[in-house]
Amino acid sequence: MPFKVPPTFKSFTLALVQLGNIGANKSDNLRHARAMVLTAASGRADQQKPSIIVLPECFNSPYGHVHFPVYAEEIGYTPGTPYDIAKSKSESVKMLSEVAKETKSWLIGGSIPEKDDTDGKIYNTCTVYSPAGELICMHRKVHLFDIDIPGKITFKESETLTGGKSMNFFDTEFARIGLGICYDVRFPELAMIAARRGCHVLVYPGAFNLTTGPLHWELLQRGRAVDNQVFFSMCSPARDLTAGYHAWGHSMVVNPMGLILSEANEDETIIYADIDPETFKTARAGVPVTTQRRFDVYPDVSVVA
Numbered sequence: 037m038p039f040k041v042p043p044t045f046k047s048f049t050l051a052l053v054q055l056g057n058i059g060a061n062k063s064d065n066l067r068h069a070r071a072m073v074l075t076a077a078s079g080r081a082d083q084q085k086p087s088i089i090v091l092p093e094c095f096n097s098p099y100g101h102v103h104f105p106v107y108a109e110e111i112g113y114t115p116g117t118p119y120d121i122a123k124s125k126s127e128s129v130k131m132l133s134e135v136a137k138e139t140k141s142w143l144i145g146g147s148i149p150e151k152d153d154t155d156g157k158i159y160n161t162c163t164v165y166s167p168a169g170e171l172i173c174m175h176r177k178v179h180l181f182d183i184d185i186p187g188k189i190t191f192k193e194s195e196t197l198t199g200g201k202s203m204n205f206f207d208t209e210f211a212r213i214g215l216g217i218c219y220d221v222r223f224p225e226l227a228m229i230a231a232r233r234g235c236h237v238l239v240y241p242g243a244f245n246l247t248t249g250p251l252h253w254e255l256l257q258r259g260r261a262v263d264n265q266v267f268f269s270m271c272s273p274a275r276d277l278t279a280g281y282h283a284w285g286h287s288m289v290v291n292p293m294g295l296i297l298s299e300a301n302e303d304e305t306i307i308y309a310d311i312d313p314e315t316f317k318t319a320r321a322g323v324p325v326t327t328q329r330r331f332d333v334y335p336d337v338s339v340v341a
């Protein structure tokens with residue numbers, strides 16, 4: 037993750053697609069996701085159009101460790117190297133690239149199960165597209181969702197997935213955006229390091245559940261936003277009680293003071309939030325923790341990472 041001087045932070049609109057109807061048929065999932073991105077791009081009636089559109093975690097496949105190997109696609113992206121979409125083996129990548137280009141928007145393509153043909157392993161992977169449809173960044177979920185709350189939920193992504201090995205952010209013409217995926221939000225180091233490396237907004241496609249969702253979904257996002265004085269956002273699938281995994285929904289965008297700017301309920305919907313750099317500046321000026329750190333007492337993890 038090379039450090040560059042952060043670009044100017046300008047106001048923009050973020051759209052989160054809380055996608056529903058994610059079923060067993062991948063082509064149907066892709067068609068529906070594409071249609072919802074097109075709808076999101078048309079924006080709210082009286083507001084500016086979104087500059088970034090976000091899809092949820094695992095948007096092209098049912099969510100569950102048995103499904104990942106079946107739905108996994110080869111992407112073959114090497115960071116820092118131009119990627120030829122026309123030669124991509126991934127139908128999801130092709131669709132995402134095309135719809136980013138069609139809508140002339142940045143697109144954070146949720147996540148999909150990815151098979152790396154060099155190591156044979158499967159990852160939970162987020163890809164990002166420029167308004168020209170170029171694949172410009174990729175994040176593999178670093179922390180795998182392995183939990184066991186007896187009588188409530190047991191889930192083990194590591195049955196079939198491998199954790200990613202890098203932290204990732206990308207620059208747009210209006211902000212630096214840091215990436216994580218769902219369970220990554222529980223590890224504050226990732227968000228802290230991204231913020232210290234100049235990210236203004238952190239976006240994590242995610243899919244909490246009906247046990248941990250009500251307890252921690254909002255708490256963690258507001259915590260990460262306030263700790264780091266950044267905008268923080270997670271985009272979930274809609275809740276589907278006929279699916280094997282019941283997503284919490286409640287996609288949201290939180291500002292650097294911890295205020296929720298926009299929140300979905302559990303149904304399929306699109307939410308928008310206006311990202312205002314003034315809030316970022318006034319939060320940091322009013323509560324100046326970014327200049328009060330005591331690296332003489334504890335190490336700066338963004339340097340040692």
Ligand SMILES: NC(=O)CCC(=O)C(=O)O
Pocket residue numbers: 093180181217218219220222242243244245248249252
């Ligand atoms: N998809 C996930 O990583 C789910 C994480 C989750 O529900 C949690 O409680 O953490």
